[in-house]
Amino acid sequence: AWLQEMGSAVDVVDLVAFSAVINAYAKAADPEGAVRCFHRAVDSGLRPDLGVYVAVIDAHAACGQGAGAAEWLDKGVAAGIEMDMSSYNAVINAFARSGDLGAASAWQTRAVADGQKLDMMSFNSIINAVAQSGDSSAAEAWMLKAEAAGLRPNEVTYTSLMNAAVHRGDRSAVNELFESMRSKGLRPNIVTYTTLVAAEALSGDVGAAEAALEKAAADGVTVDVQSLGVQVHAYAKAGNFEGAKRCLDRALAQGIAPNDVVYTTLMDACAQKGDADGTIAWFTLAREQGLRLTVRSYN
Structure with missing residues (x-):
């Protein structure tokens, strides 16, 4: 309801207000609402900028709607907007979340062809998607691809790999990955530690789980x-x-x-x-x- 109230209020305000509402729709994973608000901005005589297009793309990505995210990136390009890597990453993430790794990989290639430079986020969304499916080998293969591209895996990468190891019940691999990331100077976050605690608890080693919490x-x-x-x-x-x-x-x-x-x-x-x-x-x-x-x- 509050989104509708904000949407009705933007008739008399500027692009900043429209952008705020579209971002709210994106966070609510409501691409239809984001698109409606986008068109209202255009009908009001405003020219959407990069941030607005990225918000609409994000709204589709949040639902795993790769085709919709890709369509709006192309619309931004057609409108003369200089899309940045974050917009391409949103499309890659959308396809990865929907399980279409072929399309996600194709959009990595498209990003490079369009003059963008891949970053670790371009790979992490794919690594996380395959890790959640329990396919550790594929997740590790994608990490190697990132390293081959000159990128340095981060804590998100390692946490995804740890999660894959938890899914297959490989407690040793979880601990090895945890120690490996720390040896590389990466700082584990709450998700990393939660994954470690889960691995230890599921193995029945209460002492190790408590040690992880400490x-x-x-x-x-x-x-x-x-x-x-x-x-x-x-x-x-x-x-x-x-x-x-x-x-x-x-x-x-x-x-x-x-x-x-x-x-x-x-x-x-x-x-x-x-x-x-x-x-x-x-x-x-x-x-x-x-x-x-x-x-x-x-x-």
């Missing part, structure tokens, strides 16, 4: 609610309710407010142990904190 704290990396959910889920899946609860207690001490996913995971862990009282206790606490529990929570 490393994160020593590096000044603070848990967020999303990483908390992943960590709690990993402990619960490994049948380690105590570890899951320690993660929660640590997060609470840092001022992190758990969401319904975290509480549902804890309830599941209790239920799997046959601990009906524990399940009810976590359910009650979640309700007291005003969380809207999902249907799964009641099952």
Whole structure:
């Protein structure tokens, strides 16, 4: 509703306001809304700039709509806009997210042909896509392609490779990749540490999982609610309710407010142990904190 209100207000303002609304549609993964607002800007006599075109491209990319993202990049070129590498990366990312790696690779080639210089982001979206599918070999092959292009893999690259190793249950590879990135001077972020904790917890090595959390704290990396959910889920899946609860207690001490996913995971862990009282206790606490529990929570 607020997007519609903003959209109706831009009739009397400038391109900056239109750009803000289009960016809001992009963040909401609403390409149709972004396109409508774009046309309203044009109908108002304004000439969209690079930022506006990139926002429309991003809106399509957020939905994995590669063809739509590519179409709007071409429209920008046709309008005389000097598109930058970020716009090409958005198209590459859109195709990668939809699983069309051939098209993603083709757009890398197109970017170079158009005078752009590939950066690590041009490869990370593809590496992440294949890593999430569990294809570690393909992910590593794409990293080698990036290195062959003279690029230096970053923490996002290594975290994606670690995630692929978690999917295939290769704890050793996760740790090797983690140490490799640190040896190269890269600083692990919260996603990296969450991936490491998940690998250790799923293997059943509570000590290693706790050590990973201590490393994160020593590096000044603070848990967020999303990483908390992943960590709690990993402990619960490994049948380690105590570890899951320690993660929660640590997060609470840092001022992190758990969401319904975290509480549902804890309830599941209790239920799997046959601990009906524990399940009810976590359910009650979640309700007291005003969380809207999902249907799964009641099952």
